[in-house]
Each structure stands twice: as structure tokens, then as C-alpha cells.
Amino acid sequence: MAHFVILGAGECGARAAFALREKGFAGEITLVGDEPLHPYERPPLSKAGFADAGDPKFIATLEKYAECGIRLLTGLEARDLDTASRAVRLSDGTALSYDKLLLATGASARFFPGAPENSRCIRSLRTHHDAAALRDGMKPGRHIAIIGGGFIGLELAATARLLGADVTVIEGLERVLKRGVPEEIAYLLTERHRTEGVDVRCGVSIEALTEEGGKAVIKLSSGEVIEADLALVGIGARPNVDIADRAGLAIENGIAVDTYLRTSAPDVFAAGDCCSFPLPIYGGRRVRLESWRNAQEQGTLAAANMLGLDEAVSSVPWFWSDQYEVTLQIAGLAEGAVLHLRRDLGPDAFILFHLDTDGRLIAASGIGPGNAVARDIRLAEMLIAAGAHPDPAALAASNVKLKSLLAA
Template identity: 45%
Template sequence: MNKGVVIVGAGHGGVSLASALRAQEYTGKITLLSDEADYPYHRPPLSKAFISSDSADDEKKLLLEQESFYDEKQIDLRLGVRVTAIDTANQRVALSHGEALAYEHLILATGARARTLPLPGNDLQGIETLRTLADARRIRQNLANCQAVVVVGGGFIGLELAVTARQLGKQVTVLETASRIMERSVAPEVSEFVTQKHRAKGMTIELNACVEAFIGEQRRVSGVRCCSGERPADLVIVGAGGIANSELAQAAGIECGNGILVDAQLRTSAPNVFAIGDCASHEHAYAGGARVRLESIQNANDQARLVAQVICGSEARYQAVPWFWSDQGEVKLQMVGLSIGRTDCVTRGDPAQGRFSVFHYREQTLIAVDSINQPLEHIQSRKLLAGGISPDKALIADTRVDLKSLLG
């Protein structure tokens, strides 16, 4: 008897996989497990539109699918259910309420959790991270009752939240320990441009910041202590990256290492067990074959569709071009590829005009492109990378040359 597909995690990847299986005309049982009480929802708006709005309809707009979708597609969605153990030998998972669930194929879409900082005072009220809808609700409530916000971390989530808080009229300070914001993700030119844009809007951005502790009064945070002094805060948001939720897999004897290790078909070391999305570590062609763990909706959705194909008999392998985005007020940042190992950058356009792209090369090979307010160039850059096309750097720098003409 076909025991069906069990999906652990109902984020973008988990829901996309369930939907893709039905689109592939998979007729077996599909069980979708979520340890959250909320119906599956879109995550990008949590740091922007949802935080800044007080509309009662906002949560309905977040839904990945209407509640009726799961019944219509015969997807057994179980909310508030946690998987406590995986028995790979007998192909069963143990659930938090005591039930054991058999599977033919198990997909781990367990995502990642926000990293916390092991600093003195980190248990004070008013120190938040953002990963879930429940987190966003707390931050929205806190923002309504505070004036000074300190964001620790100048990555995408931290900056998106900082911009939202600033748009709400809050005093905002971003503390970044590196020498520039978004250091691991974008070119120096992009970091500099975005820094200046945010500072022009009244945001304080401190680079090379040394954060020592969180300070508070009556169990609530009142500021952040740095090597150079204290920064007052009614609300502190920590944006220090994510940690893969791989403990469940590791306890089951599945190979892990900065995530759950998977092959080109997203298979883990255990038979009939796959991992997708933020928790999956895979060898990526666009990282020079190095293992990477990508936290993006595109990656989760593309991997979900690939696994659906594999379950239905395909021999397809994961080769999608990675792309990302971050909306920060007037700055629309779009990225494609991975700039790991870049040796050279070429700027196309004039940053002073507020619209430009930076092309990353490894020697003569194009490996990534960062675009600021250039959606068409982003789309064309995705096509260049997908086609393995590395235009001459002089052609890229010349804005008179249409990128479309370089696609061949």
C-alpha cells in the first residue's frame, strides 16, 4: 500500500511541493505538517507591509492559499503539530500528540530559525527577531508603543525592518559589526549606495559596531551597550541571520552540516527522505560546486517542484539559477547568481542616478549581478547566467549596448 507523502513544514517550500504533486497528477495521500497554528502564509511582507499596517484584513492577504485549497486538493494540512522523531528504517514519523505516521516519501521543509545573540541581557522583554507571523505580530505591537528602535544586523531582514520603522516615524539605529551593510551578499558599490540612501532618510547606520550587551529596566530593554557607549532603545530587533532547523534530521542519523545534506535530486542520506528550502545544503553549480544553503523563496519553490517531479518518476536534477530580492523603501534590490569567489566587479549605469547594476566576475566568467531599481536588467541578467553567457566586461560597462543583444 502506498503510504503517501509526508511533508514536514508548511512554509513556501512545503505548500509548493504539495501543490506541485497534485499538478503532476500524483494521486497518493499528501500530509502537510506545520508546528505553527496559522494557515501557511507569505513571509516577505512580514518585514514591510504587514508591520506598517494595522488593517484587520492583512493576515488574510498573507495566505499562500485560501483555506479551501487544501480540501480541494485533498491535502491533509495539520496545524500546530510537531514531529518529534523520524524512524527512517520503518519509514515513520512520531508526532507531538503521540500519533505515528507512515510515509512512502518524507520531505523535510523545516526551514531555519532566527539566530539569537548570546549577550548579557538577551532575555529582556522588547528584544525581538523576525521569522514567523507570531514574531511579526509582536514587532508590530511593540512598534506602535515605542519611539527609539535599534536594529542589530545590517542584512536584508534587519534593513527592511529598519526602513519600515523609519517610515513610521521612529528613531532608528542600525548596528552592523562588519565594515559595510549586506557584506556577504552584494558588491561594495551597492552597500555604499544603500547606506547613503538610508542615511539621507534620517536613519543612523553604524559600521564596525561592537555590541557588548543589552541593558534594561524592570525586565524590559532600554538600550544596547556598545564599546563606544550606549544606544537608547524602546525596541531592539536582532537580524543576525538564520540557523537551519536540522536537529530532527540529525537525531534520525541523516547526514547534516550547516543544514541537511542533499544530492542533486534533493535526496538526503536516508532512503526516500528529501530536504528542500532553507534547511537544505546542496552542491551548487553557481557556487563553483561548493555546498551552500540558500534562504530564498525562489530556491524553496524551485526545489519543491523538482522533488515533485522526482517522486513522480523524473530523473531531473536541481540546476536553477538562484535569485533574490530585498525591497527597502525606495531601494529595490534584486540579485541573481552567487558572488562567491568573485575577482572583479563591473558597474553598469550611474549610481548617482539611482539606477544601476553591478556585474560580478570570477576571472572572465560572469557569476552574479546586483541590480538597484533596474528590474529589466535583472531579468536579462538571469537569462545571461542561465545560458552560461559571460559578456566582455567592456560591453557590460557600456550602457549603449543592449543586454538583450548579448543573449545570443
């Protein structure tokens, strides 16, 4: 009987395991995770919902894994991979042989260079354990310093204010969300945070991050010193490629895979945050995406290709972020855009469309309260997937339905 092993019990790995069963695989499935908890959703960890104490939002119950015949091993690290003998060695000494292997090892938070390790007042966010520790520190009268003005940093800033903490955001670049978010939207979000009392500082470099007397001490290059009860480091993530690298797999900003999520080793696949892959709709440009939906979709796609169905990557990248009552959604990749058009959707809601030199729609960025932009972003996503060259005037005209452009 064939044995499929999945390393990484996050969104991607769990979805792949269940998808194998849904697609008719009758062999053995072993899902291995290094956290003690069974697979859970990570997006709520940084958003307002994380303010509520309790268990994480689990992807499925333990009974569901048993019912589907998925052997779930938690609290174990995969130490070695031998692609020649098709075997994986775990941290408890267990050896697992496989017929097909999926690496869904995810990514880890980048830590600030030179900062003390295992500090109670200098932390990052990646796991439920991290979130619980941060939540305990976000209380009225506490000062939280957030290093990095990306999605994680800004979402946590909003959550900290919701819990009554004082917040300072320190961003080294000239504005927040510099990578992938248009300046017009970043400006609105910055002002929204400032309205809530967040001290947002951009273009500020940090010389040192230390712990003194139970406080995080941030020394800026200007000489100013900021003290905080808790410092959150949110400066991005690095793909977990160590086991793949040691096994000799090709690495290129993550584990390098083809459009079918196959690695450079036979019968070894990779998916989710840990891998980089070529995107056909962007001319084969190699990308690595850290997003909830990408992890879901690639888990299902990897399962199909482990079964020999040869389904290529075809989805449009999609991201979202919730901060206060505002939701930001982005479809596609705007790099290379030369024309940017705005469509107003109502009070405090609009979409920016991004077109390349040929007039092809390559991305759309929307912001508004609640679900105000969700429908039009979804239609924009479909236009991007179709390689559409819509009339720019029609895109900007709020009285022209996007659905009609899709039909055309």
C-alpha cells in the same frame, strides 16, 4: 495507496504539496506545520507592507487544501524520525508512516548570546506572530534598536521609519550587507537610510544585551550604553536540522542533499532554507540559500523527484530587497569574481556585473527605484545560467542590449 509526508508548512512545503497534485500524484499527502496558521508568505513580514495590520498573505485558502486532498496539520511539531521504519512522531503523539518524506523545516532566527529569553522588548523576526509584536512596538516617539545590518535589519529599519519610530542600526562589521552585496550598493543604501534619519553604526561590537525597566539596554564594547524601547535582533538564521540530525542524516550547513534534493536516507528529501546542496553552475559548490524564490523552486523540484522524475537543481540564486522606494536585486553568487563592471540604467539605477578569472559572468547586482533593474537582472540571470563569457565592454555599455549578448 502511497503516503507522502511533508514536514514544514512554509513556502517550500506548501508548494511541494500542490506540485505533487499538479504532477499527477493520486496518493495521500500530509503537510505538517508547527505554527497555528496555515502556510503564508514570509517576505512581506519585514517590508513596508507589514505596517498594515491584519492577516498574513496566505499561499492558498484552507478550502484549496481540502479541494486538492492535502491533509493539513497545523500547530504540531515533528519530534522524531525513524528512517528504518519510515515513521514520524508528532508532538501530540500521532505517528505518521510514509512512503516518501520531504523535510521542508526552514530556518530559525539566531538570537543574541546571553540575551534574556521571552523578553517583550528584545525580539527577532521569523513568523507572523513576531511581525505583529514588532509592529505594535514601532510607533512615533519610540526608539527601535536593530542589531544587524543585513537584509532583515535594513528592511525593518525602513518600515520602522515609515511608522514614525526613531531607529538605530548596529552592525559589527565595517559596513552593512557585507555578505553578498557589493560595497558600492551597500554605501548607497546606508546613505539612503541616513537621509531618512536612521542612525547607522558600523564596526561596533556589543558586549551585552539586557532588559532593564522595560527597556532594551545595549552595552557597547566602547562603554557606551544605548537604551531602546524595542531591540530587534537580526543576526541571521540557522537551519532547522534537529529532527534530521537525531535521525542520523548527513548535516553540512543544513541537511545535506544531492542535486536531486535526496538526503542520505532512502526516500527522504529536503528542500528550502533547511538544506545545503551542490550547484552545478558553480562547479558543484555546496550552498544553502535563504530566499523566497529558492523555497518555491525547490518545493516544486522536490515534488518532481519524490515522483521519480530525477530533475537536478539548475536555477541561478536570486535575491531581492525593498527599502523605501529602492529595490535591490542580485542574481548569482559573486564570490570568486575578479572583474566588476558597472552599467548605468537611468537616474539612480545601475547594475554591477561580476566576472571570474575566465571571463565568465557569475553574478549581477542591481539597484534602483521600483522595477528599474528587474528586466536587466533577469537577462543577466539567463546569461549566468548559460555559462556566458560576454564581452566586458558590451556589458558596461548601456547602449548595448543585454538580449543581444544572450543571443550571441
